[in-house]
Amino acid sequence: MKQQVLPILRLRSSPLSCRLFSTTVRRDATYGFIGLGKMGAPMAANLRTKLPKEDTLYIFDVNKAATTEFQQKFGSGVQVASSVGEVVEHSETIITMLPEPAHVAGVFKTLTASPPPPLKSGTQRLFIDSSTIDVSTSLAVSRSVSECKSLNGTFVDAPVSGGVVGAAAGTLTFMLGGHESILPRAKEILSLMGARILPCGAPGTGLAAKLANNYLLAISNIGVAEAMRLGQKLGLEKDVLKNVINVSSGKCWSSEINNPIDNELKGFEGGFGVALMKKDLGLAVQAAQACGAKLEMAEKAQEVYATVLQKEGSKDFSIVYKWLKDRET
Structure with a gap:
């Protein structure tokens, strides 16, 4: 009689199905x-x-x-x-x-x-x-x-x-x-x-990366807001300008994912608050002072976020755009 061969079942394990414990007895984590x-x-x-x-x-x-x-x-x-x-x-x-x-x-x-x-x-x-x-x-x-x-x-x-x-x-x-x-x-x-x-x-390098990244984000957010206002004042439609930037060398997270003209439609609600950006920028400046790094844009950026927080409250930090726009009128 021919021996029946049973198929081998391959079980897909969950992320924590293999415990990082020395014992082989199953216990709840x-x-x-x-x-x-x-x-x-x-x-x-x-x-x-x-x-x-x-x-x-x-x-x-x-x-x-x-x-x-x-x-x-x-x-x-x-x-x-x-x-x-x-x-x-x-x-x-x-x-x-x-x-x-x-x-x-x-x-x-x-x-x-x-x-x-x-x-x-x-x-x-x-x-x-x-x-x-x-x-x-x-x-x-x-x-x-x-x-x-x-x-x-x-x-x-x-x-x-x-x-x-x-x-x-x-x-x-x-x-x-x-x-x-x-x-x-x-x-x-x-x-x-x-x-x-x-x-x-x-240890500490995760935070070093976070602070460096958020320093750049603080600066690029202001830059995008200024560029969007500049283009519109020169006669460009805001959606046209947004699309141009996002297929050109100026493209960044603040222009593509968190563009202020999109957030304006939502009243700048939710997202990453101005107060949090002000805090992270302050931590980046503190870190730079400790290690001797030169941050030429930091002082002005801190001034901007402090003023925007006072004027607009802690809405999404792209509200810098609204603050600039209001100052033009």
């Missing part, structure tokens, strides 16, 4: 997310959605309404912690997404001053900070985590590009700075919240 603001909430939502349902996500935010809403949305796979210490006590991987350097420094000062015990599993905790802060604060936090032996942790900086839209869609770009040995584990987690993970080098 635990994650923490600190900071559920405009960026953090959609990032944490993507993380929770794409994690195996057996895994647990611990969350914390000073805004209790944000954590309550998040738990109601996702149910039993989410645990609301009463403190950052409780998040870390239970979690193997902890992501922080906070507004200012002082917030990040404060969280880690609390953790290292009164650290939770090491995880019973022996797994080293991985701290991923996606906040946009200054490099010196990030490096100081990284050192404090390494020096706190009872915390048993390691730290990477992973600021993002892509804004609220990218956070919601899971298409963020992460600029990753950290020791090479930990990058595969960090990239595995970040891939659940973004489309591109760009290793930049040693």
Whole structure:
């Protein structure tokens, strides 16, 4: 009788189906997310959605309404912690997404001053900070985590590009700075919240890349606004000018994806706020002063964003266009 040959089934594994753990016994993984603001909430939502349902996500935010809403949305796979210490006590991987350097420094000062015990599993905790802060604060936090032996942790900086839209869609770009040995584990987690993970080098280099990029963005946004007004004042239709720029050497993100004439139709609502651009520009200038880099356009750009914030509030930063337009009349 001819022996029947059964077909081999090839199972496609999920991003986290292969755990980075030394034990071969299946156990549920635990994650923490600190900071559920405009960026953090959609990032944490993507993380929770794409994690195996057996895994647990611990969350914390000073805004209790944000954590309550998040738990109601996702149910039993989410645990609301009463403190950052409780998040870390239970979690193997902890992501922080906070507004200012002082917030990040404060969280880690609390953790290292009164650290939770090491995880019973022996797994080293991985701290991923996606906040946009200054490099010196990030490096100081990284050192404090390494020096706190009872915390048993390691730290990477992973600021993002892509804004609220990218956070919601899971298409963020992460600029990753950290020791090479930990990058595969960090990239595995970040891939659940973004489309591109760009290793930049040693600790602090992710933030260095982010600040350099956002300095350029601050300048190009003003340049696009000025060019659009110049062309229109010279008699060009705004859509014609936009199309010319976007097939010519002046093309950039601010002209193609975030063009002010498109955002004007939406009242410049949403997007990357003027206050955030002012903050990031300030961090870039601070970094330049520390390392001796010359930024000839910085002072005027800072003046522009400070004035626009005062006049227009924190709408999308392309509202510089409206500010220029209003000054012409």
